[in-house]
Amino acid sequence: MRVGPGLWPRLRAVQVYGANTNVGKTLVSTLLVKAARERRNWRTWYLKPVSTGPLDEADNSHIARHAPTVPSRTLFQFRTPVSPHLAVRLESTSLGDAPILSGVHAELTRYAAAGPGFALVETAGGVLSPAPSGSLQADVYRPLRLPVLLVADHALGGIATSISAFESLHVRGYDVTSVVLIQDEEYRNAEYLTEYFADRGIATTGIPPPPARLPDSNSDAESLGKYYEQVSASPAIDGVLQGIEDEHEARLARLGTMAEEAHKSIWYPFTQHQGRKAEDILVIDSAYGDDFAALTPTAAPSLLQPTFDGSASWWTQGLGHGSPALSLAAAHAAGRYGHVMFAGAVHEPALALAQLLLTHHANPRLSRVFYTDNGSAGMEVAVKMGLRAACARYGWDHTAKKVEILGLKGGYHGDTMGVMDAAEPSTYNARVEWYTPRGYWFEFPQVKMRDGKWVVESPAGLEGIFGPPREFGSLGEVFELQTRDASAYEKYITATLKDLRDQSRTFGALVLEPVVLGAGGMYFADPLFQHALINTIRRNPTLISATAPPPTSDPEDWTGLPIIFDEIFTGLYRLGHFNTSALLQAEPDIIANAKLLTGGLVPLCTTAASESIFEAFLSADKASALLHGHSYTAHAVGCAVAVESVKMLMGLERTWGGYREDWGGGKVWSMWSRGFVEQVSRLKRVDYAAAMGSVFVVALKDEEGAGYNSNASADVQRRLMEGTGGYRIHNRVLGNVLYLMASETSTPDTLAEVQRCLLEALEA
Structure with a gap:
């Protein structure tokens, strides 16, 4: 069973983090479990996932001495009194994150099965202290996402460490529901932190300092015991427990009503609402x-x-x-x-991302990056680029003739009006009142596995042109394009383009989803067909325009038509490669990237193009510029996240x-x-x-x-x-x-x- 967040209706579970070491986590934990069991009569459990040092000094032993009616347990104990990541090395052992996580989840599940109760999970060290594996413990426990009680730092400098600890938890998605700290009359951190956290809706509770340690161990234990008896019965500790209970019940209530409230107020994408019910909402x-x-x-x-x-x-x-x-x-x-704002300006994340993408696309045709906010808008820009470049080169007046695109049946490039027109009629656009198909879409063979065999299968009705299904020994063989015969594809493509030209149809770009066509049906296109389509257009510009210049040998210039790769879905390692050029053995003149670009965190799209396409927009007339953009063009947050995401993806190759x-x-x-x-x-x-x-x-x-x-x-x-x-x-x-x-x-x-x-x- 996979481990994820637990929310047990009958178990109020809280995780205690410390802003630093020696801030009194175990002191606070002892007070809470003692009060929960002895004052509120809750079934109560104390759990320490990882501890270091002698067994008789372990925190669960401390609980056993001062709250003996509370079951207490440590899951993993190391003898050496150092940070857990050092203890495992010194003791020549190892402990990964998964056993800790699954162990905590199993314990809490067991507690929940016993009936209504309260469980406290105490961490080791500070929020960002390393776990035995070396991972930061705030990251180790994040899958559980238990509500957090933060024990703030009462010492000199403690305001800074406490706020830093809170921010580290907050940015990781934890809910810090309460803050507790020892009151100190000299530094008076509680005064400042109470106000600081109140502005964030978090209650802060100060507790009296423990008694000074006594040289005699028996006297010291007795003195500390009296402290626990007195403070655990205080209104302050009772207030912390009440806050834990209130937040638990409020969380249950919020989750329980969200679906019904959403059903009444939200209009969902790609959803037919007739007949849907609130319980259908996840x-x-x-x-x-x-x-x-x-x-x-x-x-x-x-x-x-x-x-x-x-x-x-x-x-x-x-x-x-x-x-x-x-x-x-x-x-x-x-x-x-x-x-x-970005028009006529630059900031470091936008420049870094543009340079990173151009370098790793390693495509001599690409030299410029244009920013938009999502894949559909990025493809709108790509089509605008391609059509302008073609019209400029061939001298077409788009106001006098309809300029279309070439593509594949089943292709789909977004839900905005422009790129909708770049797709054939389908369910997606059938009821869109302004939809006007502006293109020709080729039938194409598909790659499929049937009965354990890879086959390339012709579209229905075109078996006489492409032949019967062809079997391959592996998927890799399908992509060995140099060993395969493309003549039937080239003949079909050439004949089709000639027929379209003879009909006086005008095309300004070839728009492809390379290898896999996504929203149209997840079709795996035969890469040889896409390769042949690109090459046929590039080698035979007169199939596009009878007055076209001969093919250029300039590796940085387009010929025939601008080739647009819609890699919104398939790019940036979706198919195991940075881009699909190596798979198709062809490089685009324009490429759009989104989806994986920011690792799923924020919307952003880039459209990269060649210098020759960029130059088609150069003019003394401002109206000839690429007049496209939005308020959040190249927003710094998205660009910075994309730089980090792309670098992380590249690092995963190994x-x-x-x-x-x-x-x-x-x-x-x-x-x-x-x-x-x-x-x-x-x-x-x-x-x-x-x-x-x-x-x-x-x-x-x-x-x-x-x-x-x-x-x-x-x-x-x-x-x-x-x-x-x-x-x-x-x-x-x-x-x-x-x-x-x-x-x-x-x-x-x-x-x-x-x-x-x-x-x-x-x-x-």
Whole structure:
């Protein structure tokens, strides 16, 4: 069972963090558990996940002495009294984060099963002290996202350390619900911190300092015992416990009403609301790694269950939810800039991102980067660029003739009006009143796995042109373009373009989703067809315009038509590579990137273009400029996050060796197990399967016809959401096509569990 946030209705659980070492965490913990058990008569438990030092000095031993009716436990004890990350080295052992996390979750679940109660989990050291693995403990425990009681620092400099500790927790998504600190008459930190946290809606409680230590151990224990008896009975400690109880009940109430309130006030995207009910809405409390923490009222004992984010949050998630590195990058840029206007200005994150992308695209055709806020807008810009460049070169007057685009059937480039027109008629645009198709869309062969065999299959009705399905020994063989015969494709493309030219149709750009066409149906295009389409246009400009100049040999200039790669979905390692140029053995003149660009944190899109396309907009007339933009163009937060995200993605390449090996070690591979894909493709109800990079697709048979309006995958989608073994999968479907998306950080263990769940759902 996967470990995620726990919310046990009958268990008030809180995690105690300290702003520093020696701030009195165990003192506060002892007071709270003692008062909870002896004053409020709550079932109470104390848990210390990791402790260092002699066993008789362990914090749970302290609890046992001064709150003997409270069960107390330490999960992992190290003898050496140093930081846990040093203790494991000195004792020649190791301890990863997962056993700590699962151990805490299991203990809390056991407590919750015993009935109504209170559990306190005490951390070690400060908020950012290292765990045994070396990970910061605030990151180790983040998947649990327990409410936090912060023990502030009462010593000199404690105001700074306390606020820093709070901000470290806050930026990681923790809820700090209360602050407690020892009162000190000399430094009087409590006065300042009370006001500071009150402005943030957090109550601060001061407690009397403990008695001075006595040289005689028995006398010292007796003195401390009297302190605990007196202070645990105080209104201050009772107020802290009441605050914990109130916040617990308020959290339950908020989660319990969110779906109904949302149902009344929110208009959801891509959703037919007729017939929908409040219970159809997924309430997400938080997200971390690959999972949502989703409300599951029927679950027991926790109301929250880990739910795999099967669409990678509409394809944006590449680095997992809750990445501290991305959060910190965003916070730094927000603090440094907020947002600054961009026309005629520059800031460091925007320049750094442009240079980073141009360097790693390693495409001599690309020299300029234009910023927009999302993929649809970025593709609007790409089409504007391509059409302007073509009209300028060929002398076309767009006011006198309709200038269209070339593309593939099933392609889709966004939901704004301009790029909607760059897609063929479909369910997406059928009811859009201003939609006007402006293009020609080629039929194309698709790559599929059927009955454990990779095939390239011709579109229905074109078998006589492209031939019968062709089998390949591996997916890698499909991408060995130099060994495959493209003559049939080239002949078909040439004949089609000649026919279009003879009809006096005018085309200003070729717009492609390379390799995988996303929203239209997750179609895996034969890369040889896309390669042949690009090359045919570039080598034969007269197929576009009878007066076209001959092909240019300049590697930085476009010829025939500007080639636009819509890599909103497939770019930046979605398919295992920085871009798709190596897979198609062709480089675009314009490329748009979004989705993985910012690791799923904030919206941002870049459209990179060649210098020759940039020059088509140069003029003494301002109206000839690329008059496109929005208020948040190149917003500093997005650019800074994107720089961090892209660098992190590049650093992940070295971690994918096992996935590559599973698929034969070539340039084409998937994070989804090869054996799993083969197994799915052989199932009775499956038409075909496909996988590449982090993408997995399964198309289900539908006697009434495939497509977006099919309901063939609805029952599988429902079973995945119902889950098995306490684990659910949230996913989106495209008619009869069900797809799953891993993060680029997903582990083999995680994906093995997802694969198991999907097989169960498909075989049910």
